[in-house]
Amino acid sequence: MKVVAITGSKFASFGPYVPAVSGDRTLFYAKRAGTGDDAIFASNADGSEECLLPTGAVSHPVAGDTRWAVFAAGMKPGARRFLVINGESTPFVAGPLGPTLDFGRIAFRGRPADSRDAAEGIFAEDGPLPGRRGAWGL
Numbered sequence: 455m456k457v458v459a460i461t462g463s464k465f466a467s468f469g470p471y472v473p474a475v476s477g478d479r480t481l482f483y484a485k486r487a488g489t490g491d492d493a494i495f496a497s498n499a500d501g502s503e504e505c506l507l508p509t510g511a512v513s514h515p516v517a518g519d520t521r522w523a524v525f526a527a528g529m530k531p532g533a534r535r536f537l538v539i540n541g542e543s544t545p546f547v548a549g550p551l552g553p554t555l556d557f558g559r560i561a562f563r564g565r566p567a568d569s570r571d572a573a574e575g576i577f578a579e580d581g582p583l584p585g586r587r588g589a590w591g592l
Contacts, residue, residue: 458497459483465493471511471552477519484511496523506541513552514562524553524560537562546577 458481461467465485471492473483479499484492492511496504497538507525511537515525522540537548539560545567559578563571 458501459485459495459503461485464488471514471524474515474517476517476522480517482506482515484515495557507538513549516553516555518555518558524555534567536565536567537564537578 471484494507535549548564
């Protein structure tokens with residue numbers, strides 16, 4: 455076992471979220487700043503670290519075999535929690551808990567962002583794998 459990330463003067467902890475590992479052995483994790491704000495990082499097998507989301511993470515990251523991270527994030531306190539895939543916000547308000555990803559498929563609880571009155575649902579997307587269309591559905 456080796457240490458891939460540590461706390462220090464800039465980051466206070468890694469909690470409360472659990473890390474995720476992709477098929478290519480990239481490790482995705484949250485670091486909490488002293489201000490209480492969470493950022494999402496990736497650490498590659500060679501030990502290099504990259505910041506994927508510098509602020510606003512509000513759930514654990516998840517990762518798939520094709521090295522892409524998925525997380526729910528709110529960009530400021532009290533903001534709606536959007537599902538973020540590979541650093542790009544989606545048109546879905548997610549939560550209250552984070553997304554899941556297994557066999558290339560993302561699932562989460564939420565509703566479309568363009569309708570505050572829409573009923574909540576369970577959404578699933580097929581990931582970017584050969585033969586999959588990638589459309590959202592119920």
